[in-house]
Every structure is written in C-alpha cells, then in structure tokens.
Amino acid sequence: MINDAFRIFEQIVIILIGFFSTYIIFYFMSRFERTLYRRKYVYVIAYLIYTGALFVAQIFGGFTLNIIVTIFGTILVGHFLYNNKKIYIFYYSLYIVAILCFNIAALPMLEAIYRLVNVDFYNVVTLNIASSVVVQFINLSATKLFIIFYGRKNIQKISRFQYFNFLVLPLFSIFYVITLLMYMQIYISIEDLILLTVNIASIIVLNVFITNVFESVSRNNELKSELLLYEQQTKMQYDYYNSLEKKYKNSRKLIHDVKNHLQTIEELYRQQDSEKAKQYAKDMDKMFDKFAQRSYTSNKVLNIILNDKIQKAEELHIFFDCKIGNADMNFIKDIDLTSIFANLIDNAIEGARKANKQKYVLLKMDKFNGSFVINIENSIDKTPATIGHKFQSSKKNHEAIGIGNVKRTLEKYEGDVRIHFSDKVFKVNIVIPEA
Structure with missing residues (x-):
C-alpha cells in the first residue's frame, strides 16, 4: 500500500x-x-x-x-x-x-x-x-x-x-x-x-x-x-510657457513705446550727439534681447530644459556658458533627456551656488566620431562627500540619487559617464553612441 x-x-x-x-x-x-x-x-x-x-x-x-x-x-x-x-x-x-x-x-x-x-x-x-x-x-x-x-x-x-x-x-x-x-x-x-x-x-x-x-x-x-521625472518635465514646461507669456506681455508694452524710443534716437542724432544715440540703441537692443527665447538644439524638450536651467542660474547670479554643436539627440526619449540633463545641470547649479568665489557652470555638447559627447563643469567650494562609490547629498535628509538616475538612464543607450573632481571643480563627461 x-x-x-x-x-x-x-x-x-x-x-x-x-x-x-x-x-x-x-x-x-x-x-x-x-x-x-x-x-x-x-x-x-x-x-x-x-x-x-x-x-x-x-x-x-x-x-x-x-x-x-x-x-x-x-x-x-x-x-x-x-x-x-x-x-x-x-x-x-x-x-x-x-x-x-x-x-x-x-x-x-x-x-x-x-x-x-x-x-x-x-x-x-x-x-x-x-x-x-x-x-x-x-x-x-x-x-x-x-x-x-x-x-x-x-x-x-x-x-x-x-x-x-x-x-x-x-x-x-x-x-x-x-x-x-x-x-x-x-x-x-x-x-x-x-x-x-x-x-x-x-x-x-x-x-x-x-x-x-x-x-x-x-x-x-x-x-x-x-x-x-514626468512631473519635473511638466513643471519645466509650465514654467517655460509661463515665462513666454510674461515676455509676450512685456514685449507688447515695449513695442507700444518703440515709436517714442525711435523719436528719442532721432532727436539725439539731430542734436549731433551720436555717442548717446548709439548707447541708447544698444540699451534698446538689450531690452529686446531679454524677450528672445534662445534655441540651442532642434529638440524641443532639450531647449525647454536648457532655457529653464539657464534662467535659474542667472537668477542665482551664476555664470552659465552653453556651447552646443551638432546635438540632434532625437533618438533619446524625452523622459530620458529630462533625467540626464535636468539632474546633472541641477547638481551643477547647486554646486556653483555654494562656491565661495567664481560661480559658474559650463555646458559643452557636440558630436565626435559617431558619438554625442557632453561635458558639464561647475565650480564648487569643497571636495564632494562620498560613501563608497556613491556621492552623498549635502541636503539634509536627502539622498544623492541624481547621478544614479543618470547612470541607469544611460545604460539604455549604452552610454558612459565619467566623473572628475577636485576641491574647486566638478566635471561630468558623458559619451552616448549614435543610435
């Protein structure tokens, strides 16, 4: 049995x-x-x-x-x-x-x-x-x-x-x-x-x-x-279009006064005060420049990110130098572009904000040997704290997850990220093969 x-x-x-x-x-x-x-x-x-x-x-x-x-x-x-x-x-x-x-x-x-x-x-x-x-x-x-x-x-x-x-x-x-x-x-x-x-x-x-x-x-x-990331991207888009609306309203006021400005310049030339007339024209040019929305790349989302971050840097009195070459990165999903650029630029601005002397962020992006090369450099006040191979955030009760998110996102595109830093400069170098 x-x-x-x-x-x-x-x-x-x-x-x-x-x-x-x-x-x-x-x-x-x-x-x-x-x-x-x-x-x-x-x-x-x-x-x-x-x-x-x-x-x-x-x-x-x-x-x-x-x-x-x-x-x-x-x-x-x-x-x-x-x-x-x-x-x-x-x-x-x-x-x-x-x-x-x-x-x-x-x-x-x-x-x-x-x-x-x-x-x-x-x-x-x-x-x-x-x-x-x-x-x-x-x-x-x-x-x-x-x-x-x-x-x-x-x-x-x-x-x-x-x-x-x-x-x-x-x-x-x-x-x-x-x-x-x-x-x-x-x-x-x-x-x-x-x-x-x-x-x-x-x-x-x-x-x-x-x-x-x-x-x-x-x-x-x-x-x-x-x-x-979608919430972050949506907020940037909202701020971007809100900024456009403000600039549009201000530009209408400026256009309304253009006739008066032109008459003032004509009067200065009539009085043969060409130096003041030229300076007045330069001042007008700067005023118009404030309402111009910069276009850095052919990618709409990347433009929004860059305009948003550069404006944020300017508000914090941080010098932001942006040099973009051939950067047609349309093969990367919008959400992934947000993850890469928003995280890295936010980190760079935060680091530059705390710098004692020069406060700057440098962004260079171009295509080289079939790959997209991105270099982000910023000033810092001291060597970043690390735990093992991970960076420790200086914010209270906050984990430094930005770099980790960037690395995980780059894995999707077989990209590579390298980080170099001293007690004054923090550099991030990214290479993404063209799809």
Whole structure:
C-alpha cells in the first residue's frame, strides 16, 4: 500500500516539476525584451500545450526527444508570442542549451554535495525527486541571472533586493525540500505522503508568487521614478510657457513705446550727439534681447530644459556658458533627456551656488566620431562627500540619487559617464553612441 502511494507521490511530484519547469521558461521569455503581446488565454493555452508536449516526449521518446521538443517548443512560443525578431531565436536557443548543460552538470555535483555533507537517501526514487526539485530551483535563479546579464549587459548592477529574490528564497526552498524528504524516509504513511506533496507544491507556488511580487515591486519603483521625472518635465514646461507669456506681455508694452524710443534716437542724432544715440540703441537692443527665447538644439524638450536651467542660474547670479554643436539627440526619449540633463545641470547649479568665489557652470555638447559627447563643469567650494562609490547629498535628509538616475538612464543607450573632481571643480563627461 505504501509502495503504491509512494509511486503515486513520485508521479505527482514529476508533474509539479514539469509545470514549474515550463513556468521558468515562460518567465524567461516574458522578462526578456518583448515585441509581442497576445491575449492572456493564448499564453495559458500555449503553456498547457508546451507542458503536455514535454510530458509526451519524456514518456515515449526519452532524453533526446525531450531536448528537441524543449528547444523547438521554446523557439516557436518565443517567436510567435513574445519577440519575433530573428536574433531572439538565437537567444532562446542559447538559453535552453545553457540550462540543459547546467542540469547535466548539476546532478553529479549534487550527488557529490550529498556525500560531502552526509545526506543519505535510502532509495533511488527519493534521491531523484530531491535532485529534480533542487535543480528546478537552481534553474529559476540561473534564469534570473541570465535575464540581468543579457538585459542590462552588466551583471555587477545587481542590488541586494535582487540577490534576495533569486538566491535566498530558492536556497531556503532547497534546504526545506531536502530536509522533508530525508525525515520522511524514517517512517512514512499515506497521510505523510499527502502532506509531503502539499508541502512541495506549496513551496513551488511560493517561489512563483514571491518572484511575481518582487517583479511588481521593482516595476512600481520604476514607474514612481518615471512619474517624478514626468512631473519635473511638466513643471519645466509650465514654467517655460509661463515665462513666454510674461515676455509676450512685456514685449507688447515695449513695442507700444518703440515709436517714442525711435523719436528719442532721432532727436539725439539731430542734436549731433551720436555717442548717446548709439548707447541708447544698444540699451534698446538689450531690452529686446531679454524677450528672445534662445534655441540651442532642434529638440524641443532639450531647449525647454536648457532655457529653464539657464534662467535659474542667472537668477542665482551664476555664470552659465552653453556651447552646443551638432546635438540632434532625437533618438533619446524625452523622459530620458529630462533625467540626464535636468539632474546633472541641477547638481551643477547647486554646486556653483555654494562656491565661495567664481560661480559658474559650463555646458559643452557636440558630436565626435559617431558619438554625442557632453561635458558639464561647475565650480564648487569643497571636495564632494562620498560613501563608497556613491556621492552623498549635502541636503539634509536627502539622498544623492541624481547621478544614479543618470547612470541607469544611460545604460539604455549604452552610454558612459565619467566623473572628475577636485576641491574647486566638478566635471561630468558623458559619451552616448549614435543610435
């Protein structure tokens, strides 16, 4: 009776592992870059068909057919449901081959670890179940690493939160499942097998649930950052158009008095006081100059940002020198332009504002060797404080997140940022390859 129940338990666990294995593959394709979005029921049907095909291949075809079905099934599902770019056929194939190779290498390694830490299984079935469950949890962690490595091009950017996500929970699950299987070997009843099955199913569901929760939290944080940037951009646009309206009203007053100004200049020339007439004309030119809105680039949003920040600098009596060459950066999203330029220029103005003597900000931007080069320099009063490799904000209860936001934004465009500073000057150099 117990033997029959144990065989049933083995089959149930194999089915659970099969569904979990399919979930990991679908999770990879959904978190990798996507171009296709179908109705949800299409993915549910594809998930069931894919899993069923793997079960059939495993039962009737063995290991070789299982590999073939896994590779071609992943390519078909990925190409028609997630991303139809041809290069992603290679990525999907590479991922499956990497996971299969990892599984082949992991099984003997697990057996060696069992022997090393004196983990004894009294029958082959329990050993196979334990190893299969452990391998799937390791696959989930490896998949998350694969996504980060190929999605961000830099595996060193993993946060502690992400480490907890793909290491701590799977490791706990592995320890929990192995411990359960070891103690169940001492004495086991049908009720124990039912509880064991429920526990294994629960730990798998928990991993899926927590993974989705972490993804949601991460996405919410990204959306909050984007929302703050949109608010910042909206405020700058509002201030920009409000400034235009004020200038328009003032210009109407000036135009109304133009006739009087011209008559005054004519009278000065009639009296042969050419010096005063020239000075009067220069003063008028300066007055008109105040109402002119400067155009630095062909990008509307970047113009708004620059006009807003330069006006802010002038109000703080900070000299702002802006030299823009070929700067057609229309391939960069408006929200990302705001993140890069608003953060950096705000930091530069804040640093220059506190400088004891010269208060200045220099912005140079041009195209060089197929890349856009941006240099921002400002005066400072002392060497910036740092914690590790991060800058510490001088504002009370405020984190210096501006540079971090810039770096994350530049990663999207494979850009690079370098920072140099002394006790008097702070320099930021950015290089963005042309798209």
